Amino acid sequence: MDLKAIAVSILLTSVVLSIVLYIVMKIISRRSERDGSQEHYKSYEMLTGNKKSNRKQMIHRFMQDSYIAYNKVPFLRNYIQKIRKRLQAIHSYDEFTMRRETMRIVFYTLGTIAAVVLVLLLMNHDFTFIFMLFLAAIVVNGMLIDTLVHKVDDRLLIQLRDQLFKDVRHHYHQHGSVEEALRQASESSSYEAALHAKKIHEVLVSVNPEESLTVYYEQAPNRFLKAFAGMSFLIKEFGDKTIKDGSLYLSNLNKLASEVNLEILKRTRLNYLFKGLTVIAVTPIIFTKPIELWASQQFPAMEAFYSSKLGFITKIVVFASVLLSYILLKKMQDQQEGTYVAKTKKRSWEKLLLKSKIVSWIVDRLEPAKRTAQHFKISKLIKDANAGYPMEWHYLHRFVLTIILSIGLVFSFVLMHHIAIKDVLESPTQNNSMFGRMSEEELREAKSITDFDSTIIKHMKEVKDNNLQDRVVQMIKQDPEVATNDTLLNASTERILAKMDRINSEYMKWWEILICLLMGWVGYQLPYWVLLFQKRMRAMDMQNEVDQFHTIIAMLSEIDRVSVEVILEWMERFASIFKAPLHKCLMNYESGAELALEQLMIDAPFAPLVRTIEKLQLAVEKIPVKQAFDDLETERNYYFEQRKQDYEEMINAKAGWGRMIGFTPMYMIIFLYLVFPFVFMAFTQMSTYYELMQKL
Amino acid sequence: MGQVAFWSNRHGQSGNSSNLIAVATLIGMEYLTKTLVSHTHWSMSSLESTFLNEKDLDSSEYSSLGIDALERLARSNRLAPKIVKDYTDTVLRDRLELLRGTVKPNEEMFSMIHEVIGSIFDAAKNYYNLTLIDVSSGMRNKLTNSVLTTSDVIVVNLNQNKAVLDEFFTDEPEFLKEKKVVIVLGQYDRHSKYSVSNIKRMYKPKAPIYTVPHCTGYMDALNDKSVVQFFFRNKNIGIQHENHFFLSEVRKLAKGIFEAAGVDTKIYSEQGA
Numbered sequence: 001m002d003l004k005a006i007a008v009s010i011l012l013t014s015v016v017l018s019i020v021l022y023i024v025m026k027i028i029s030r031r032s033e034r035d036g037s038q039e040h041y042k043s044y045e046m047l048t049g050n051k052k053s054n055r056k057q058m059i060h061r062f063m064q065d066s067y068i069a070y071n072k073v074p075f076l077r078n079y080i081q082k083i084r085k086r087l088q089a090i091h092s093y094d095e096f097t098m099r100r101e102t103m104r105i106v107f108y109t110l111g112t113i114a115a116v117v118l119v120l121l122l123m124n125h126d127f128t129f130i131f132m133l134f135l136a137a138i139v140v141n142g143m144l145i146d147t148l149v150h151k152v153d154d155r156l157l158i159q160l161r162d163q164l165f166k167d168v169r170h171h172y173h174q175h176g177s178v179e180e181a182l183r184q185a186s187e188s189s190s191y192e193a194a195l196h197a198k199k200i201h202e203v204l205v206s207v208n209p210e211e212s213l214t215v216y217y218e219q220a221p222n223r224f225l226k227a228f229a230g231m232s233f234l235i236k237e238f239g240d241k242t243i244k245d246g247s248l249y250l251s252n253l254n255k256l257a258s259e260v261n262l263e264i265l266k267r268t269r270l271n272y273l274f275k276g277l278t279v280i281a282v283t284p285i286i287f288t289k290p291i292e293l294w295a296s297q298q299f300p301a302m303e304a305f306y307s308s309k310l311g312f313i314t315k316i317v318v319f320a321s322v323l324l325s326y327i328l329l330k331k332m333q334d335q336q337e338g339t340y341v342a343k344t345k346k347r348s349w350e351k352l353l354l355k356s357k358i359v360s361w362i363v364d365r366l367e368p369a370k371r372t373a374q375h376f377k378i379s380k381l382i383k384d385a386n387a388g389y390p391m392e393w394h395y396l397h398r399f400v401l402t403i404i405l406s407i408g409l410v411f412s413f414v415l416m417h418h419i420a421i422k423d424v425l426e427s428p429t430q431n432n433s434m435f436g437r438m439s440e441e442e443l444r445e446a447k448s449i450t451d452f453d454s455t456i457i458k459h460m461k462e463v464k465d466n467n468l469q470d471r472v473v474q475m476i477k478q479d480p481e482v483a484t485n486d487t488l489l490n491a492s493t494e495r496i497l498a499k500m501d502r503i504n505s506e507y508m509k510w511w512e513i514l515i516c517l518l519m520g521w522v523g524y525q526l527p528y529w530v531l532l533f534q535k536r537m538r539a540m541d542m543q544n545e546v547d548q549f550h551t552i553i554a555m556l557s558e559i560d561r562v563s564v565e566v567i568l569e570w571m572e573r574f575a576s577i578f579k580a581p582l583h584k585c586l587m588n589y590e591s592g593a594e595l596a597l598e599q600l601m602i603d604a605p606f607a608p609l610v611r612t613i614e615k616l617q618l619a620v621e622k623i624p625v626k627q628a629f630d631d632l633e634t635e636r637n638y639y640f641e642q643r644k645q646d647y648e649e650m651i652n653a654k655a656g657w658g659r660m661i662g663f664t665p666m667y668m669i670i671f672l673y674l675v676f677p678f679v680f681m682a683f684t685q686m687s688t689y690y691e692l693m694q695k696l
Numbered sequence: 697m698g699q700v701a702f703w704s705n706r707h708g709q710s711g712n713s714s715n716l717i718a719v720a721t722l723i724g725m726e727y728l729t730k731t732l733v734s735h736t737h738w739s740m741s742s743l744e745s746t747f748l749n750e751k752d753l754d755s756s757e758y759s760s761l762g763i764d765a766l767e768r769l770a771r772s773n774r775l776a777p778k779i780v781k782d783y784t785d786t787v788l789r790d791r792l793e794l795l796r797g798t799v800k801p802n803e804e805m806f807s808m809i810h811e812v813i814g815s816i817f818d819a820a821k822n823y824y825n826l827t828l829i830d831v832s833s834g835m836r837n838k839l840t841n842s843v844l845t846t847s848d849v850i851v852v853n854l855n856q857n858k859a860v861l862d863e864f865f866t867d868e869p870e871f872l873k874e875k876k877v878v879i880v881l882g883q884y885d886r887h888s889k890y891s892v893s894n895i896k897r898m899y900k901p902k903a904p905i906y907t908v909p910h911c912t913g914y915m916d917a918l919n920d921k922s923v924v925q926f927f928f929r930n931k932n933i934g935i936q937h938e939n940h941f942f943l944s945e946v947r948k949l950a951k952g953i954f955e956a957a958g959v960d961t962k963i964y965s966e967q968g969a
Contacts, residue, residue: 037932044928047725047788068760096782 060100067099070106080106086149090156090221092195101152109144113137120286142330143278152192153221154267159193160224161260165253168197172250178236179204196221200229204236214573224260227548230574231256231555238559248558252551255636262640266647273655274333277662281325284669288318291673301685305677307427309420314672316412322665329661332654350393359396366395385534397527406520410508413516417506424499425454452479453496460500472496538577540646543639545577546608550636553612557629564620565589578604593620608639697729697825698848698957699817703840704833705864710853711882713742714918715908716830718946719953721927723826724792727950727964732784732820734763734795735830736813736839738803743830746918747787747794761785762796763809763816770812770819777822787924795820810839814846825964826957835869849876849956852903855883856890865899876956877903880949884909886941904956906949911942 032038070076084102087093093101120133167185175181179201186197199216206212213233220226235249245251296303305311354360368374379391387394428446456475460468476492549571556562556570568589572582581603588596597617601610619628702716713735720733735741744753765783769775784793800806809816820827829847831840844850850872854860881892884907892905917926930939954961 040928040932047791048924064760094782 063100063103064096066107067103070103083145083149086145087152090149090153091192092199092219105145105148108148109141112144113140116140140282146330146333150271154264156192156196156221157224157260157264157267159190160228161257161264163189164193164197165228165257165260169250169253172247176240178232178249182232196225200225200232203229204233209233209237210573217574223544223548224256224263226574227256227551228253230548230552230570234552234555234559234570238562241558243558248555252555255551255640258640262644262647266651269651270333270654273651274329274658277658278326278329278333281329281662281665282322284318284665285322287669288315288673291669295674295677299678299681301681302677304427305681308423309416310680311677312416312419314676318665318668318672321668325661325664329658332658332661350389350396353396353400354392359399360392363392363395363399366399367391381528381531381535385531385538387531387534394527394531398524401523401526402520403523405523406516409516409519413508413512417508420506421503424502425457426450453492453499456496457500457503468500469493469497542577542606543608543643545575546606546612547636547639547643548574549609549612550632550639553629554632554636557625557632562625564593564616564625567616567625578606578609593617697959699821699827699829699846700849700851700953700957701844701847702828702830702851702853703844704853705835705869706860707833709857709860709882710855710880711908712833712853713830714914715851715853715880715882715949716828717743717746717918717923718908718914719950720792720828721787721923722943722946723950724788725924725927725931726947726966727954727961728791728966729825729964730790730823731792731826731828732780732795732824733787733792733828733830734817734820735797736763736809736843737797737830737832738800738806741797741830742918743794744796746921746923748785749921752785762798764798764800766795766816766819767809767812770815775815775819777819780820780823793824807839810842813839813842817843817846835871841871844871844875847875849878849953851878851880851953853880853882855881856885856888856895858890861890861895861899865901876958878949878952878956879903879905881905881907884945904952906952907945908949909942909945911939913939914942 029038032041067080070080080102083105084098087098087101087105091098091101117133117137121130164185167188168181171181171184172178175184182197182201182204186194186201188194189197199219203209203212203216213229216229217226220229231249231252241248243251292306296306354363368378375391378394382389382391382394428443428450456472459475460472473489473493476489476496552570552574553567556567565586568582568586572579572586575582581600584603585596585600588599594617597613597620601613604610615628619625702712704710704712716733720731723729723731733743733747735743761783766775766780769779780795781793784795786792787794798806798809817827817829829843831837831843833840835841852864852872854864879901881895884892886909892907896905913930914923914926917923927943930937930943933940933943951961954964
């Protein structure tokens with residue numbers, strides 16, 4: 001019996017046995033079905049949980065456990081909490097789902113980053129490359145989190161449009177009551193939207209609905225849900241009315257749905273345009289090293305370029321362009337409009353810095369004095385941009401950026417000079433007439449020459465200029481080999497003197513200082529420019545908010561017995577940007593409606609809003625509310641069309657800019673890293689050739 | 697429906713926890729109620745060690761489950777009835793759930809819970825049809841007293857030890873006066889002189905008396921963490937089977953508890969009305 005025979009026999013017996021066992025199992029199961037004990041097993045399985053869902057449960061458990069485990073690690077904790085906060089802004093999950101979703105995103109991002117970093121580290125490992133990796137990791141991390149969170153956000157919007165609104169409409173037709181419609185819709189909708197519907201339903205049936213509505217407004221992830229909650233509440237409170245195009249509630253729901261559609265379209269188009277751009281912008285980082293290796297293998301002269309001062313500059317420029325283009329692309333793709341809430345961090349670095357007397361003194365010098373035009377201008381700008389921090393912080397940002405940029409540049413210049421000096425002292429001395437790679441012997445020889453030169457240069461450091469040459473010659477003559485050979489002596493002297501010249505010319509130039517100062521100025525202006533940019537972004541949000549006001553007013557004006565004060569109250573409850581002025585207006589309303597509204601116009605000088613307030617002024621005494629707002633419908637249509645147009649323009653502009661910015665690093669790396677060095681090297685070598693030709 | 701406390705006047709005599717485990721499993725198996733099982737002992741109770749397997753027990757080092765988590769919620773006023781379910785372990789799906797006890801390192805820390813224990817079990821009462829709570833024996837414990845005062849039914853666990861019976865029946869505790877009381881004899885031996893009928897004749901109690909007989913199979917199941925399997929195996933056994941008496945007595949006890957809580961058992965029993 002050899003092994004094979006044993007194996008075959010085992011196989012045969014096992015097959016036969018398994019058939020027998022299967023038959024026995026079948027017989028037993030049939031018998032148990034007949035005498036009813038099968039039912040028994042089924043009920044047991046049903047109650048103790050079946051095996052099928054075990055894998056799912058295992059994954060779920062693993063996620064929960066890892067959430068807790070990760071939260072014990074200091075650095076990871078902040079990371080997880082950051083992601084969780086972003087998710088929390090969108091969804092109203094319960095605690096365990098929240099943890100699971102958070103962990104899912106964390107695993108995705110960290111896993112991808114770890115994979116990328118490992119692959120790249122295997123490719124090569126030197127200091128600059130590790131720095132690049134670090135950069136790439138940060139970039140990829142931000143990108144992944146953004147895409148994942150945005151995906152969740154978009155999913156919610158699509159669910160709103162496709163299911164929730166349609167369900168609510170259907171059930172509203174059936175029952176004729178908003179609460180009931182919402183309850184039913186929350187039971188049939190898909191998960192995330194259903195949760196929000198449930199929340200709104202809870203708001204409507206709660207003991208103190210107005211208060212809980214305010215609470216919901218603060219949690220609502222987007223303006224559509226906010227508007228939806230407000231509408232539902234109004235209809236529940238004051239009852240529905242039949243207007244010329246059917247029910248008031250449903251027609252408004254229609255309008256809301258069309259707005260959601262517009263938003264979804266905008267997002268999908270932007271996503272489509274920007275899909276590959278970030279990746280295209282970042283990939284050049286990976287190719288710096290391979291290009292370097294390839295070029296220096298093919299053309300040894302290129303190596304000199306890459307290790308020289310100029311090479312270092314190009315590297316820095318390429319990195320900077322990649323980083324900058326990535327940040328710009330991210331900013332352009334950012335779709336967070338109208339969801340801005342002023343954040344208050346508990347522990348901000350600004351506070352810590354301002355605690356020190358020196359820093360606060362400097363910042364105090366920088367700030368314009370109170371009651372000056374400049375002070376007023378800046379404070380208004382901070383308000384308009386809704387930055388949410390005090391003036392001294394703004395100036396602290398400016399100061400810190402200035403310091404960082406200028407000092408950073410000074411540091412890099414110093415480093416460059418240092419590298420150049422090191423290059424002269426240590427790199428093998430080459431004959432200018434030589435092309436191609438040096439052989440081993442030549443290399444050794446060149447190295448020895450370099451060492452010889454370097455020792456002499458080090459000795460000569462403290463020598464005055466007028467007798468430098470003689471001293472060098474004397475030093476060289478100490479070497480017996482060179483002393484006897486006149487031509488070699490002359491050549492060596494010239495060479496060493498040239499080297500010394502080069503070393504002596506490596507100091508901080510006046511124009512380098514100038515560049516540092518210029519960058520410092522740019523750093524000083526940067527926060528101001530950011531604020532200006534933010535202010536422009538806010539205009540869009542303001543328009544959105546006024547549109548929502550119109551939605552609410554359109555509903556309120558249909559209701560009988562409505563007063564201007566009630567409308568203002570509703571506006572204030574709904575507002576986020578105009579909350580403060582509206583609140584002030586309501587406070588002053590008792591002491592004179594006209595005056596209060598006048599003040600509101602001064603406080604919130606935004607044209608569309610001002611027009612609305614003017615109508616409210618008319619409605620206070622002269623005409624009924626409904627009459628004052630009878631052109632609201634055309635107005636709303638107009639704004640809707642206008643927004644469409646704005647989106648179109650914005651998308652086109654962004655697409656053009658995005659393409660340009662996205663491809664910049666690629667062009668940069670090709671031109672600065674390949675073409676430019678080629679040309680540069682070619683020219684230098686050509687010139688040496690010419691010199692040699694003339695000497696012949 | 698109700699909160700039922702399992703209490704005993706002497707510690708470790710009458711099988712307080714094992715009686716509770718038997719009744720809870722049977723109710724989970726044969727009644728369509730949502731039941732919660734919990735205890736207020738500080739040290740590890742036999743409830744966890746029988747219902748949960750080793751792996752689940754190990755994961756309880758952090759107090760993300762159980763009564764500690766609910767205490768935190770209660771102290772921060774975030775406790776709502778439907779939240780309670782998130783902090784329990786499922787024993788039988790949609791029927792029987794276990795709320796773990798504390799994992800706090802010392803007893804003083806845990807004893808502070810008596811300030812909020814009322815609101816915790818109140819929330820549980822609003823979600824579950826039936827809450828069975830195993831409390832420490834005796835009357836010198838603040839926590840036990842606060843649970844007992846909020847309970848609707850108190851199950852008093854005694855046994856066939858004459859000293860224990862005398863102690864209980866001669867000066868019946870004050871708090872039992874205005875409560876529904878059910879008396880259970882644990883580790884019951886039907887061949888003893890002190891059978892149920894004799895005890896009834898001797899002491900003439902106002903409350904009904906039920907028993908949980910001593911049963912070898914059940915004892916082993918407790919040790920092997922296979923109580924649920926034991927009950928399912930013995931669900932439909934005939935009258936000759938050795939475990940039949942145990943099962944039928946536990947069934948009677950379950951019915952008695954429901955009746956004391958004022959519930960029509962026909963509505964909830966699995967066989968239907």
